[in-house]
Amino acid sequence: MTDKQTNEYSAKGYATHASDQPLEPFAFNRRGLRNDDVLIEISHCGICHSDLHTARNDWGGSKYPVVPGHEIVGHVRAVGEDVSDFAEGDRVAIGCMVEACRECDHCAQGLEQYCLNGMTGTYGGKERRDGSITHGGYSDKIVVRKEFVLRIPDGLDMGAAAPLLCAGITTYSPLKQWNVGPGSKVAVVGLGGLGHMGVKLAAAMGAEVTVLTRTEDKLPDARALGAKNILLSTDRAAMKAAANSFDMILNTVPVPHPVTHYMPLLKIDCAQVLVGVIGVLPEMHSGHLLGRRILTGSGIGGIAETQEMLDFCAEENILPEIEMIAMQDVNNAYDRMEKSDVRYRFVIDMETLA
Template identity: 60%
Template sequence: MQTIGYAAANPEAPLAPYTFERRALRANDVAMEVLYCGVCHSDLHSARNDWGWSSYPLVPGHEIVGRVIAVGSEVRRYKEGDRVAVGCMVDSCQHCDQCHKGEEQLCREGNTGTYNGRDRITGEATAGGYSKHLVVREEFVLSVPDALDIAKAAPLLCAGITTWSPLRTWNVGPDSRVAVIGLGGLGHMAVKLAVGLGAKVTVLSRSLDKAADARELGAHALLVSTDATAMAEAGSSFDLIIDTVPVKHDLNLYTPLLDVDGTLVIVGQIGPMEEMSTTPLLLGRRRIAGSPIGGIRETQEMLDFCAEKNILPDVEMIRMDQINAAFDRMEESDVRYRFVIDMASLERSQ
């Protein structure tokens, strides 16, 4: 199937119109028309090869919602016209212990990324949701509940599941005390989801500037991390801290805030961190952990929960031809809180 999209030709090139081929439907494949695609910081990093593993041409996009247009002969879960979604992965080995547990994101053989990955059968490069069409094996397609606004739901497929998974892993509920570091695309979803689970939620910020935003999102408090007195008074007061900061930073500020057996989970930065002291960890039996996205079952659970609680990301809709300006704005943190591309604009931008 020939389709159109936007791709980066190399790390220095802006994204530009691109025509390419999607694979013919296999027996277990679902073909979808992409209606909306979220814009993630990972798209920017991958397009510019910030992590050193990008292959070109690169079609980003892993927060994808759309409509089924065709199914393979063995597909039973979906039919033409269904509202569906695809997140950060499109395949895994399906036979290791992690896949059997529904943790495909932790596949022992490595999951196949929605873009910048390699098809497990042909070896061809995978291409993401900045495109008109997508072809994905049935097991990695998600159902979008009717109660969710399909125009706003796309960021749930990365920002949503990235923050939902640690909330579930560490059993957050009505008695939980949760702090969120950073109030961007990931952070604002962490706040909304934790509040939805009944937790008492505090936003950690360098100033009071985001106090009104934090309250609007449902947070119960804002703690200023540059206020030494306030930080000292908040010692041992959180069960879970979700760290969404996407750059190298100092964890020494935050680990003393954890209660005994509390966990600080990193979901933002991929790469080095500032040197840290283990003293608060040893003396308070505190933990630092990392968490990627969740598995397919957990992602569907998150979508259903968001439909039940009417939880949606705060988004700004853009045209496909505005993507490079959106990337620039993301670098300046000039978005509240996630861009979503209206893919109906794609053909007009060719």
């Protein structure tokens, strides 16, 4: 519905108004279509740990009200005058960013996520043209600049595909950056929303995948997802025997922990890539790096790489393991997510918003 006076779209969704408040129904306006915009009717939105952290201001700086959600899929309902590559009815997606300068060196390399002038997050970001705060996908519609709209390939289930827009690209990007392929030996630390996608993607790329975990009860799931081995990080003898064995360690654990515990497992000039934790890590000893082992981090991918990931998942029939929920159950989902009580990703069915 468009307001005839302002040309804005009336939207409904769920928002939180303070860090200690639950998400609740929220009515707001989306901007009217600019010449380069696409209006998307949202069918599904995945739930990410970042949604919970932002809603509860765990990282500081949250701007309320917060409408979370950056794993968005839906259908095009209208386009601006200058948009020719999308049409009504197209299956599309929006990930973690909705704008970047598109002029800096990083943007020119397809690294909009690392825009030197700051990319604009799908929620809680500052819109570059009018300064408004962006609202995410826990809503019935969204208006986004065409360059940041992605296509959902035929064959990918819309609902199940939603977490690919964050969990998928967050794990795909470092695997590609570190040249994972046939013959690679990859260890994945953690088997949650990110970790299970890391296992699936690395295995599909041809790598031999080992899941690093503290308990043996993860073994059946790890193998079902594509891992060949499991390594108990609590088994000192097994960890010592596995030294110098891996070409890459993908660390998906979302809370601060002693990451240097895993460094001896790497071969020379190979990397442990942190994709889960954002926070102050326990103090590390630099001796863990002296074997020319690398400790680094990675965010999401750029637009072209995200589209590449979606196409790869369609070709390889890779989808996240999801639990579909109603919009009204989102607060319970947050509580369950904090207890790791989900296998492996929640997705909201936006039809329930009505």
